[in-house]
Amino acid sequence: MAAGTILVTGAAGFLGSHLCDVLLAEGNHVIGVDNFATGNADNLAHLKNEARFRFEERDICQPFDCGRVDGVFNFASPASPIDYMRLGVETLLVGSTGTVNTLEIAKKYGAAYLHASTSECYGDPMVHPQVESYWGNVNPVGPRSVYDEAKRFSEAMVTAYNRYYNVNTHLVRIFNTYGPRLQANDGRVISNLMMQGLRGEALTIYGDGMQTRSFCYVSDLIDGIVRLSKSDEHAPVNVGNPTEFTILDCAKEVQRLLGVSGEIAFKPLPQDDPMRRRPDITRAKALLGWEPKVLLREGLALSVGYFKQCLDKEAAPV
Ligand code: UDP
8 A cells, every 4th residue: 555644542551552653654644533531642752853754632422624634544533441431421522532532534535544443342252252243242231331332332333434435444353451551550450460569559450350351562462463454354453462471471471580489469350350351353364465574572571661761750750
């Protein structure tokens, strides 16, 4: 695909900002949009003097027109459990009205459209590892429903814009991802464990720590997503790292990296917390020639400098 002009919503977020970097490196012009509900301006600070980058602070739940674009990446949404539970209604709105508003832009300009969907579409899965053909096990009224059902609605709407309006849409189901720019205080397991370990505090494990997740380093994830955006695939594609860890083993990796042997504080397991999660990436491999390269211990080592900076900022006088 020749370089063009790309709209990225959620541009000040963890994934959105990395995506902007890669799209700019490929020679595109990028229009970044964010309302800072959970995004952080620091994630885009390095693009201040980038002539091919323009930022617009706006809420995509209001219709907007940023001018002609060749591609849209819809990454706007609170994404960590504590954020989307705090911003429940906003999460449902951005995943419904916001998705429609951005699809309208793609329809108007004949632009390709990629939506950031999620492994949460599978809920607490009864099929393991998760294949795209599995419809999921989601509680439609539980605490996670504001996120899960918003993302599932978005998948239906994106598919409808492809089916009825012939928009060139793509759906990526993103599995747990980590790396620099992950919010240090978003309550997620990697950020919590890294920050706790760096502070010399006990690492918190919810439940018995035997639940599993499969963690993908951010550069691998963005590579898979950019490849998907250039493909002809319209059905959902899992992008994530298939190496599965118990949360307890993940804590041990963090302890080993930081050289701490501190205690572990066991806390109650949150309601509807999925017991296991691991992507089947057969389709991504076949369609995109993609698979992740970075091991968890390597990715954690690549992230530690960032978390140390977050700790320094915490400690700095205001
Ligand atoms: N978790 C934990 N300790 C923490 C934060 C999270 O044991 O300090 C657990 C959480 O209960 C879940 C897993 O780690 O089973 C991943 O949680 P996270 O919030 O990172 O994302 P999720 O995959 O649940 O959306």
